[in-house]
Amino acid sequence: MKADVPKPEPALRIAARRLLALRPPRTLLLSSLTVILLFCAWVVVTETGLANPLFLPNPEAVARAFMEVSTEGYQGSTLIEHLSASLYRILVAFGLACLIGIPLGVLMGTSETARALLSPMIEFYRPLPPLGIYTLLVMWLGIGEESKLALLFLAALPGLIIATIQAVRNIDPIYVRAAKALGASTRTIVLQVYLPAAGPTILAGMRISLGFTYTVLVAAEIVAASAGIGWMIWDAAKFLLSDVVIMGLIVLGLTGVALDMVMRLFGQILMPWTRKQ
Amino acid sequence: MTTSVVTGQVDIKDVSVSYDTRSGRQLAVTTTNLSIRPGEFVCLLGPSGCGKSTLLNCVAGFVTPTTGRILVDGVEVLGPGPDRGMVFQQYSLFPWKTVRENIAFGPRVTGRGGDSPTIVANTFLGMIGLSKFADHYPRELSGGMQQRVGIARALANYPSVLLMDEPFGALDSQTRHMMQASLLQIWREFGITVIFVTHDVDEAVFLADRIIVMGASPGRVVANIPVDLPRPRGDDCVTSASFTSIRNACLRHIKAESRRAFELNAG
Numbered sequence: 001m002k003a004d005v006p007k008p009e010p011a012l013r014i015a016a017r018r019l020l021a022l023r024p025p026r027t028l029l030l031s032s033l034t035v036i037l038l039f040c041a042w043v044v045v046t047e048t049g050l051a052n053p054l055f056l057p058n059p060e061a062v063a064r065a066f067m068e069v070s071t072e073g074y075q076g077s078t079l080i081e082h083l084s085a086s087l088y089r090i091l092v093a094f095g096l097a098c099l100i101g102i103p104l105g106v107l108m109g110t111s112e113t114a115r116a117l118l119s120p121m122i123e124f125y126r127p128l129p130p131l132g133i134y135t136l137l138v139m140w141l142g143i144g145e146e147s148k149l150a151l152l153f154l155a156a157l158p159g160l161i162i163a164t165i166q167a168v169r170n171i172d173p174i175y176v177r178a179a180k181a182l183g184a185s186t187r188t189i190v191l192q193v194y195l196p197a198a199g200p201t202i203l204a205g206m207r208i209s210l211g212f213t214y215t216v217l218v219a220a221e222i223v224a225a226s227a228g229i230g231w232m233i234w235d236a237a238k239f240l241l242s243d244v245v246i247m248g249l250i251v252l253g254l255t256g257v258a259l260d261m262v263m264r265l266f267g268q269i270l271m272p273w274t275r276k277q
Numbered sequence: 278m279t280t281s282v283v284t285g286q287v288d289i290k291d292v293s294v295s296y297d298t299r300s301g302r303q304l305a306v307t308t309t310n311l312s313i314r315p316g317e318f319v320c321l322l323g324p325s326g327c328g329k330s331t332l333l334n335c336v337a338g339f340v341t342p343t344t345g346r347i348l349v350d351g352v353e354v355l356g357p358g359p360d361r362g363m364v365f366q367q368y369s370l371f372p373w374k375t376v377r378e379n380i381a382f383g384p385r386v387t388g389r390g391g392d393s394p395t396i397v398a399n400t401f402l403g404m405i406g407l408s409k410f411a412d413h414y415p416r417e418l419s420g421g422m423q424q425r426v427g428i429a430r431a432l433a434n435y436p437s438v439l440l441m442d443e444p445f446g447a448l449d450s451q452t453r454h455m456m457q458a459s460l461l462q463i464w465r466e467f468g469i470t471v472i473f474v475t476h477d478v479d480e481a482v483f484l485a486d487r488i489i490v491m492g493a494s495p496g497r498v499v500a501n502i503p504v505d506l507p508r509p510r511g512d513d514c515v516t517s518a519s520f521t522s523i524r525n526a527c528l529r530h531i532k533a534e535s536r537r538a539f540e541l542n543a544g
Contacts, residue, residue, distance in 0.1 A: 178369040181337060182434060183359030183387035192382075196373035273373045273414045 011272040015265050057243040062250070065243035074244060075235060077227040083251065085227040086217055089145075090259075093152030094213050101157045101209075102202060105164020106194060115165070126158040130216045138223060148220040155216040156209050163205020167198035200274050203267040207260055214256050229255075284350050284437035285315040285470030287336060291345035294331050294496075304495040305331045308345065311489065311498065315437075318464060318471045320481035320488045322527060324535060328496020329474045330442055336472060337363050337440050349438060359387045362431030366443040368423045370415040376426050377402060377411040383434035394433075401429040404463070421452040428463065438470045445480070457483055461510065478527045482520055483510060490527055492534035494541055500530045 039059070045051045046058035053061070069079045077085070108115040125133065134151050141147040171194060179193045221230035229252050236244035268275050289311040295304045306328035313319050321329040334340040336347055338357040347354040349361060357363075362383075370379050381398035383389065391397075402408045405425040407418075415423055424444055431439060445453045457480060464471055475481050481488050482504055490500040504523055506514055514520055 174365060174367055174369045175371060177339060177357070178363070178365065178371070178430075179382070179386075180339075180357040181359075181361065181363035182383040182430070183357075183389070184382075185386065188386050193371070196371070199373070271373065273416070 011269050011275075014272070014275055015268040054240060055242055057246065061243040062247045065241075065247045066251075069232075069244065069247065074232050075226070077232075079251065082227050082229050082232045082248075083255065085225075086221070086229040087255070089148055089152055089220065089228065090210075090213060090217060093149045094156045094210055096149075097153050097156035097160055097209070097213075098206065101160030102164050105161045105202075106168055106190065106198070108161065109165040109168025109198075110190075110194065122158050122161055125154070126162075130155055130219050134219060134223070143223050147223075148225070151220045152213050152216060156213040159209035159212055160202075160205055163208070164198065164202050167201030167205070168194055170201065171197040196271070199271050200267070203263070203271070207263050210259060210263065211256065214252075214259075217252075283315060285313075285317075286348075286350050287311075287313040287438055287470060287472065288348040289313075289332070289336070289345070290348065292332070292335060292342040292347060293344045294328065294335065294340060295343045306335075306496040309498055313470060313472065315470055316468045318473065318484060318486045320485035321472065321474045321491060322476065322478065322481040322488050322531075323491035323496075324476060324493055324531065324538070326493040326496070327491040327534075328493070329491050331496065332491075333440055333442055333472060333474050336438070337361055359383060359389055359434040360436050361438045361440055362434055362436035364424070364427050364431050364439065364441040364444045366446055368415065368420070368427065368447075370423055370426055370430070372415055375412050375414060376407060376418065379415065379426055380430045380433050383430060387434055389434045397433050401433050404466075405429045405459075419452075420448050421456060424448065424456060425459070428460065432463070432467065432469075436469070438472065439464075441471065441473045443474055443476070446475075446477075453480070458511075460484070461508075465509070478524055478531070479515065481527065482506075482524050483515060488523075488527060490530045490534075492530075493538050499534060500527075502526055502530075 042056075042059060046053065046056060057065075066079070068074075069082075071078070073079075074082065104118070108118055130151060133154060134147065137147040137150050137154075141150055175193050175197055176189060179189050184192070217228075218230035218233060221228040222234050225231035229248055233245050233248040233252070236242075236248065289309055291308050291310060292306065293304065293308045294306040295302050297303075309332065321332060323329050331340055335342050336349070336354060338354050338361070354361075370376075371382070374382065377395070377398045380401050381394035384392075384394035384397045392400075399408070399411070402411050405428070407422060407425060407429075410418060410422065415426065418426065427444070428439075428441075445456050448456060460471075461484065471484075473481075473484060485504045488500075488502040488504060489498055490502060491497065492499040502523065506517070506519055506523070
């Protein structure tokens with residue numbers, strides 16, 4: 001009576017397969033078309049002399065800057081060193097923000113009291129411009145690494161908390177009732193019902209939050225840094241080295257996309273039930 | 278399955294439930310007394326709003342009675358607990374756990390069932406005929422399969438009472454009939470007390486040892502109808518004369534109640 005049921009594929013292999021085929025071919029084709037057209041426009045504008053090469057260098061110059069900074073470095077650090085300095089800041093700050101923001105969000109999502117007590121703080125500082133906060137952080141923590149990490153941390157935190165609160169509050173109460181009827185303790189319900197049920201929404205919040213943290217990176221690296229992609233861009237701009245600036249922005253953009261893809265992969269491995277059939 | 282038939286006595290004593298609403302205090306269930314024997318299959322039958330689900334939720338421990346109390350094997354119900362398995366109307370399987378882990382959840386958190394939770398889960402998977410789907414996620418299963426897993430998950434704690442809140446309401450009629458038959462089989466094997474909420478008269482007559490017909494505004498018991506049809510009940514049961522007469526008795530009460538509710542609302 002029962003047909004043969006195919007064995008479920010291991011999560012990692014499915015995730016890898018899906019990463020390779022992230023989009024159906026048609027959209028991939030159209031997206032590539034946009035990229036190619038933009039690139040052609042860049043070539044045309046620079047080759048015909050429409051754009052001043054001082055402000056918009058041609059692709060060749062940017063590629064040359066890429067090679068130069070990769071091998072010889074910019075102001076004493078190679079591209080990889082700049083990139084890892086930035087990624088280190090981002091990941092440490094974002095990781096800390098997750099460690100604190102997600103549990104705090106769960107707490108605020110489940111407890112009215114916690115929400116009332118903590119939300120004024122978050123609601124107030126969330127709309128403040130990062131640079132404004134940064135001045136205070138520099139006064140408090142100095143111009144070293146601490147104030148940079150603190151700024152990135154503060155940038156990552158509210159998005160994570162708010163997404164987690166939403167995620168927890170939107171959990172279908174039937175899961176909690178089912179768990180209670182099966183004898184689960186509060187601890188079990190938090191760990192085995194709230195967290196996985198809220199997981200997909202929390203992950204979406206993490207992706208948005210990481211994107212926002214990324215946008216604050218340049219601001220965080222303006223002051224007293226000696227390495228970092230953001231700092232490199234800022235420093236090169238002072239000398240009108242637009243090829244380095246554009247190269248830096250492209251590297252920043254591509255690593256941003258890569259980080260987002262890693263997060264999605266991470267989500268599919270951690271939450272295999274959410275993957276599409 | 279140790280000492281199966283001696284546990285599962287449910288006593289509902291002077292229980293009433295009222296809610297505070299904007300238009301004042303609403304009586305959901307008037308004072309109700311009901312005793313259910315160990316191993317008995319009781320259906321709470323009635324239209325929506327008659328308080329049958331509320332009463333079931335009182336036994337489950339999700340709703341605290343405004344007055345009175347509920348005893349399960351002499352122990353007062355103070356909240357939900359693993360001695361009372363619950364099967365919900367909607368599919369309430371955890372989407373993030375595989376079928377096997379859904380069933381193993383109860384034994385894992387309570388330590389009930391004796392064997393290791395995985396062994397308990399595998400036993401129940403075999404019983405409901407879904408061993409091949411052990412590593413699948415709930416959404417990969419049909420509605421009927423999901424509800425079978427829901428029953429297995431509730432039973433994996435070896436509760437003394439199984440509470441079912443219109444569990445087959447969302448299924449198509451073909452699947453529903455198959456589920457009713459397999460539920461009776463499971464019930465016979467376990468000798469467990471079942472309280473089953475439904476608004477489907479045929480379902481109630483086919484399943485129950487006793488039907489408690491309930492009426493609305495306010496919710497209360499209007500009739501207590503024993504169903505003395507022979508077991509095991511097969512397809513021929515529903516065409517028998519005694520089935521029809523019990524069915525008609527239930528319908529008479531329900532019709533009288535609907536008319537009363539209609540006049541109450543019209544007047």
